Amino acid sequence: GAGVSQTPSNKVTEKGKYVELRCDPISGHTALYWYRQSLGQGPEFLIYFQGTGAADDSGLPNDRFFAVRPEGSVSTLKIQRTERGDSAVYLCASSLRQDEQFFGPGTRLTVL
Amino acid sequence: DAKTTQPPSMDCAEGRAANLPCNHSTISGNEYVYWYRQIHSQGPQYIIHGLKNNETNEMASLIITEDRKSSTLILPHATLRDTAVYYCTVHSNYQLIWGAGTKLIIKP
Numbered sequence: 053g054a055g056v057s058q059t060p061s062n063k064v065t066e067k068g069k070y071v072e073l074r075c076d077p078i079s080g081h082t083a084l085y086w087y088r089q090s091l092g093q094g095p096e097f098l099i100y101f102q103g104t105g106a107a108d109d110s111g112l113p114n115d116r117f118f119a120v121r122p123e124g125s126v127s128t129l130k131i132q133r134t135e136r137g138d139s140a141v142y143l144c145a146s147s148l149r150q151d152e153q154f155f156g157p158g159t160r161l162t163v164l
Numbered sequence: 165d166a167k168t169t170q171p172p173s174m175d176c177a178e179g180r181a182a183n184l185p186c187n188h189s190t191i192s193g194n195e196y197v198y199w200y201r202q203i204h205s206q207g208p209q210y211i212i213h214g215l216k217n218n219e220t221n222e223m224a225s226l227i228i229t230e231d232r233k234s235s236t237l238i239l240p241h242a243t244l245r246d247t248a249v250y251y252c253t254v255h256s257n258y259q260l261i262w263g264a265g266t267k268l269i270i271k272p
Contacts, residue, residue, distance in 0.1 A: 056207070083258065094251050094262030095208065108258070143207055150258045152198075155207030 054078070056156035058144050064162045065134055073129040073159045077146030084127050085153060086119055087143040095143055101127060134163045168252045168263035175269050182239040184266050186252030189233040196255040197228060199237045201248040202265070208251065211237065242270045 057076045077084050087095035097111040104124045121127040141160050145153040169187040176182040200208040212226045219226045225238040249265040
């Protein structure tokens with residue numbers, strides 16, 4: 053079956069612009085997670101959805117970051133007024149229960 | 165939050181067992197240890213997880229010490245395709261708490 057997919061695979065933007073990153077989880081997975089991974093480091097938790105609601109958004113670094121999952125499936129991570137420090141790989145994962153998380157390939161965001 | 169500590173890199177000869185250590189001395193009693201690996205430019209891939217008992221699946225074995233302060237991931241017969249960064253993580257409720265991982269290089 054299809055795994056977690058993320059689009060775009062690469063995104064280059066200019067400082068100050070707005071970007072949206074999309075995640076399509078595995079069908080039927082109610083839990084969805086966003087992580088951010090900087091070069092040479094492990095992923096860093098951003099936000100967790102259970103169904104349509106954000107159960108924990110404590111990892112979002114500031115109010116420029118926002119994520120939605122309106123129908124409990126696809127999720128979009130939105131970043132306003134991008135900064136160079138936002139450059140990283142943004143990973144999405146989904147799970148059926150609060151256990152094994154299945155990761156997508158990530159979106160590499162570069163802010164110039 | 166519990167944190168994990170791993171050696172930054174390790175080498176292993178092809179066909180031999182690769183033993184990857186991890187310290188998680190601040191782990192809580194209900195937190196699981198999960199192992200993932202990440203091959204260059206791909207998302208992390210689940211390997212195995214455990215709470216107290218040793219676990220084995222088709223990919224690997226996980227040995228957890230009795231005090232749960234450390235664990236070892238064992239790849240019994242490493243192949244060149246096992247070259248990757250291996251992450252030992254603590255599963256706290258729904259969050260995975262990641263360290264910097266061990267870069268494992270399998271040499272022919």
